[in-house]
Amino acid sequence: MVTSLAWIVLVAPLLGGVLLASWPGEPPHRVTRIIGLGSVLIAFLLAVTIFVILLTNGADDRSFTSSAFEWISIGGVHVDLAILVDPLSVMMMLIITGVGFLIHVFSTEYMEADSGFRRFFAYMNLFVFSMLLLVLAANFFFLIVGWAFVGLASYLLIGFWYDRPSAVAAAKKAFVINLIGDVGLVLAAVLILRTLGTLDYAQVFHAAGIAQMGGAGSAGGLVPGGGTALAICLLLFVGVAAKSAQIPLHTWLPDAMEGPTPVSALIHAATMVTAGVYLIVRTHSLFDLAPVAGHVVAVVGAITLLMAATVALQQLDIKRVLAWSTVSQIGYMIMAAGLGAYSAAMFHLMTHAFFKACLFLSAGIVIHALHDEQSLDRMGGLRRYLRVAYFGMGAGCLAIAGFPGFAAFFSKDDILATALDAGALGVFCWVIGIVGAFLTALYMFRLLFRAFFGPDPKGGYDPAPHPSTKWMAVPVIILGVLSIVSGWVQVPFGWTGISDWLAPVLADVPHPLEPSNAAEVLTMTFSTLVVLGGIGLAWWLFAADPQRRIRLAAMARGPREVMGAGYRLDEAYDDIFVDTSHELAGVLTTRVEPNGPDGLINGTVAVVRSTARVLSAAENGMVRTYAFAIVAGLGVAGIVLALVVAGAS
Amino acid sequence: MNVPISAYLTLSGALLFLGMLGVMRRRNPLMLLLSVELMLNAGNIVLVGFSREWNDPAGQIFALVVMVVAAAEVVIGLGLVVAVFRSRINLDVDEMSSMRG
Numbered sequence: 001m002v003t004s005l006a007w008i009v010l011v012a013p014l015l016g017g018v019l020l021a022s023w024p025g026e027p028p029h030r031v032t033r034i035i036g037l038g039s040v041l042i043a044f045l046l047a048v049t050i051f052v053i054l055l056t057n058g059a060d061d062r063s064f065t066s067s068a069f070e071w072i073s074i075g076g077v078h079v080d081l082a083i084l085v086d087p088l089s090v091m092m093m094l095i096i097t098g099v100g101f102l103i104h105v106f107s108t109e110y111m112e113a114d115s116g117f118r119r120f121f122a123y124m125n126l127f128v129f130s131m132l133l134l135v136l137a138a139n140f141f142f143l144i145v146g147w148a149f150v151g152l153a154s155y156l157l158i159g160f161w162y163d164r165p166s167a168v169a170a171a172k173k174a175f176v177i178n179l180i181g182d183v184g185l186v187l188a189a190v191l192i193l194r195t196l197g198t199l200d201y202a203q204v205f206h207a208a209g210i211a212q213m214g215g216a217g218s219a220g221g222l223v224p225g226g227g228t229a230l231a232i233c234l235l236l237f238v239g240v241a242a243k244s245a246q247i248p249l250h251t252w253l254p255d256a257m258e259g260p261t262p263v264s265a266l267i268h269a270a271t272m273v274t275a276g277v278y279l280i281v282r283t284h285s286l287f288d289l290a291p292v293a294g295h296v297v298a299v300v301g302a303i304t305l306l307m308a309a310t311v312a313l314q315q316l317d318i319k320r321v322l323a324w325s326t327v328s329q330i331g332y333m334i335m336a337a338g339l340g341a342y343s344a345a346m347f348h349l350m351t352h353a354f355f356k357a358c359l360f361l362s363a364g365i366v367i368h369a370l371h372d373e374q375s376l377d378r379m380g381g382l383r384r385y386l387r388v389a390y391f392g393m394g395a396g397c398l399a400i401a402g403f404p405g406f407a408a409f410f411s412k413d414d415i416l417a418t419a420l421d422a423g424a425l426g427v428f429c430w431v432i433g434i435v436g437a438f439l440t441a442l443y444m445f446r447l448l449f450r451a452f453f454g455p456d457p458k459g460g461y462d463p464a465p466h467p468s469t470k471w472m473a474v475p476v477i478i479l480g481v482l483s484i485v486s487g488w489v490q491v492p493f494g495w496t497g498i499s500d501w502l503a504p505v506l507a508d509v510p511h512p513l514e515p516s517n518a519a520e521v522l523t524m525t526f527s528t529l530v531v532l533g534g535i536g537l538a539w540w541l542f543a544a545d546p547q548r549r550i551r552l553a554a555m556a557r558g559p560r561e562v563m564g565a566g567y568r569l570d571e572a573y574d575d576i577f578v579d580t581s582h583e584l585a586g587v588l589t590t591r592v593e594p595n596g597p598d599g600l601i602n603g604t605v606a607v608v609r610s611t612a613r614v615l616s617a618a619e620n621g622m623v624r625t626y627a628f629a630i631v632a633g634l635g636v637a638g639i640v641l642a643l644v645v646a647g648a649s
Numbered sequence: 650m651n652v653p654i655s656a657y658l659t660l661s662g663a664l665l666f667l668g669m670l671g672v673m674r675r676r677n678p679l680m681l682l683l684s685v686e687l688m689l690n691a692g693n694i695v696l697v698g699f700s701r702e703w704n705d706p707a708g709q710i711f712a713l714v715v716m717v718v719a720a721a722e723v724v725i726g727l728g729l730v731v732a733v734f735r736s737r738i739n740l741d742v743d744e745m746s747s748m749r750g
C-alpha cells in the first residue's frame with residue numbers, strides 16, 4: 001500500500017515531464033499548468049497520505065522497501081530498481097513535493113510571459129522526479145542515478161535562458177563542478193561494492209552496524225575507524241560538497257542564480273542543494289564508523305558557513321545575497337551532520353527549505369515587479385508597493401536570522417546546542433555558529449532594509465512596481481506562515497517532533513547526541529543576543545539613516561571588495577585549473593599534434609606518394625611495352641617453372 | 650588419317666610466336682588485333698589437338714567458347730579502332746598513350 005503510493009509519487013512528475021516534453025508544439029498555457037502542476041500536486045497529496053499512514057503505524061513499522069524488478073544482475077551483484085520508504089525519505093518527499101508544488105504555482109505567473117513556458121515546466125517536473133528518485137532510492141546505484149539527474153535538471157534550468165552567454169557559462173560551471181562530486185560518489189559506491197559486494201542500503205548499513213558492534217568478520221573490510229570506512233566517507237563527502245556547495249566546490253551556486261528565480265528557490269535553495277545533507281544522514285551508519293571523516297565534514301561546514309556569511313554581506317545582487325546565504329545555511333546543516341547531530345541537520349534542512357523558498361519567491365516578486373532589476377542599489381522603500389513580498393521577506397528574514405519564535409531559532413539552536421555537547425570540535429563549531437548567526441542577521445536585514453525601507457532609489461521607479469497577482473502571492477504567504485510556524489515541531493524543553501520522527505532511521509547511532517539543558521539555555525541566550533545585535537547593527541547601518549552607509553562606504557574598501565568577490569576563489573580556480581588546461585591544450589595543439597599524430601599520417605602519405613611516383617614511370621602508355629612486359633614475364637615464369645620441375649625430378 | 654599431337658603443338662607454337670611478335674612489333678592497331686587473333690587461334694589449335702588426342706569433346710567446346718569471346722573482342726576492338734580513326738586519323742598505338750602514369 002505505502003510503497004505503491006510511493007511509486008505513484010515517483011512516477012507522476014516523470015509522466016508530467018514526459019507529457020509536456022513530447023507535446024506537439026507549444027500547448028496552451030492552461031494545459032501546461034494542468035499537467036505541470038497536477039502531476040506535482042498528485043505527488044504531494046500522496047506523499048501526505050503516506051505520511052499519515054506511517055504516522056498511524058507504530059514507530060517500528062515505518063520502513064518499507066519495494067522492488068520493481070532486477071535492473072542489473074552480473075557476477076553476483078544484484079541491483080534492483082527499488083525504493084525505500086522510511087521516515088527520512090518521507091520527510092524529504094514532503095519537502096520536495098510540498099515546496100515544489102508551491103513554487104510551481106508561483107512559476108505559472110512568474111513565467112507567464114516567457115516563450116519557453118512548456119519547456120520550463122517540463123524541466124521542473126523532470127527535476128521533481130529526479131529529486132524524488134534520489135531520496136526514494138533503496139540502493140546507491142539509483143541514488144547516483146537520481147543524483148546525476150538532478151544535476152542535469154539543474155544544468156538545464158540554470159541555462160534556461162540559453163541566449164544569455166552568462167547563463168550558459170553558469171550552467172556549464174555548475175555541471176562541471178557537480179561532475180567532480182559525481183565522480184566522488186561513484187568511486188565511493190565502487191569502494192562499497194568492492195568491500196561489501198552489495199549496493200543495497202539495507203545490506204550496507206546492516207554490515208556497517210555489525211562492524212560498529214565489533215563483528216568485523218562478517219562485515220567485509222569495514223572496521224570502526226578503519227581506512228576503508230574513512231575512504232568511503234571522504235569520497236561520499238566529495239559528492240556532498242559539490243552538490244551542497246561546500247568549500248572548495250561552492251563557486252557554482254552563486255553563479256547558478258542566472259536561472260529563473262523559481263528555479264533558484266526550488267533547486268538552489270530548498271531541495272537539490274540540501275541533497276548532500278540528506279546523503280550524510282542516510283549513510284550515517286558509515287560516517288559513524290569513520291569519526292575522522294565526520295570531523296572533516298564538520299570543519300568544512302563550519303568554514304563554509306562563516307566564509308559564505310561574510311561574502312553575503314557584500315553582495316549587491318538580491319539573488320546573490322540569498323545564494324551566499326544558502327551556502328552558509330547548508331554549512332550549518334553539513335556541520336551538524338558531521339558532528340553527528342543528524343536530526344538537528346534534518347530539522348534545519350526542513351525549516352531552511354521553507355524560509356529560503358519564501359525569501360527567493362519574495363525576491364522573485366520584487367524582480368518581477370521591477371522588470372528584472374536585481375541590484376539593491378536600484379531598490380528602496382518597496383514595502384510601500386509590494387505588501388506580499390514585504391511580508392514574505394520579513395517573515396523569511398526573521399526566520400533565517402533565528403529571531404526568537406521563528407523557524408531557525410529552533411532549528412539553528414538545535415544544531416548549536418547539540419554541537420556544544422560534541423566535544424572540543426563541537427565547541428569550536430558552536431563559536432563559529434554563533435558568529436555565523438550574527439552575520440546572518442546582519443546580511444539578511446541589510447537586504448530587507450535596503451530593499452524595503454528608506455526612500456525610493458534615485459530617480460524613483462518607472463513605472464511603479466506592480467503588486468503581485470494571487471498566483472504569486474498565495475505561495476509566498478503560505479511559505480511565510482511556514483517560516484514562522486515550522487520551527488514549532490521541535491521546541492527545547494517542550495517536545496521533539498523531528499527527533500522522534502527520525503528515531504527509527506537513527507536508531508543505530510552508537511552515541512546519540514542529546515543537548516543538555518545547560519547547552520540549550522546557553523545557546524538560546526547567546527543566539528538571541530547576537531541576532532538582536534545583528535538586526536540592530538543592520539538597522540543602524542542601513543535603515544536609521546540612509547546616508548550613513550554612503551558616508552561609511554570608504555571604510556575597509558579593499559578587504560570588503562575581496563569579500564564581495566567571494567575571496568577571489570573564482571579567479572584562483574581560473575588561474576589554477578582553467579588557464580593551466582588552456583595552456584596545456586595550447587602546447588598540445590601547436591607542438592604535440594602537428595608532430596605526433598599528424599606527423600605519422602603525413603609521413604605515411606609522403607612515403608606512399610613517393611613510391612607511387614617511382615612506380616608510375618612504368619605506366620608509359622605504350623601498348624607494345626606492356627605486351628613485351630607480359631611476354632617477358634611469361635618467359636621468366638616459364639624458366640622458373642622449368643627449373644623447379646627439373647629440380648623436383 | 651592420324652595427325653600426331655606434335656604437329657598440332659608445332660603449328661600452335663609457330664602461330665603463337667608470330668602473334669606475339671606482331672603484338673610487340675606492329676604499331677597499327679588493326680594489325681595488333683589480327684596478332685591477338687592469331688594467338689587466340691594458336692590456343693584453339695592446342696585445345697582441339699588435345700581434344701582429339703584424348704577423345705574428349707570438352708576441348709572442342711572450349712575452342713568454340715574462345716571463338717565467341719574472340720568475336721566479341723574483335724567487335725569492341727574494331728569499334729575502338731574506328732572511333733580513334735575518326736578522331737585522330739593517325740592510327741599508331743604509340744601515339745595513344747594518354748593513359749600513361
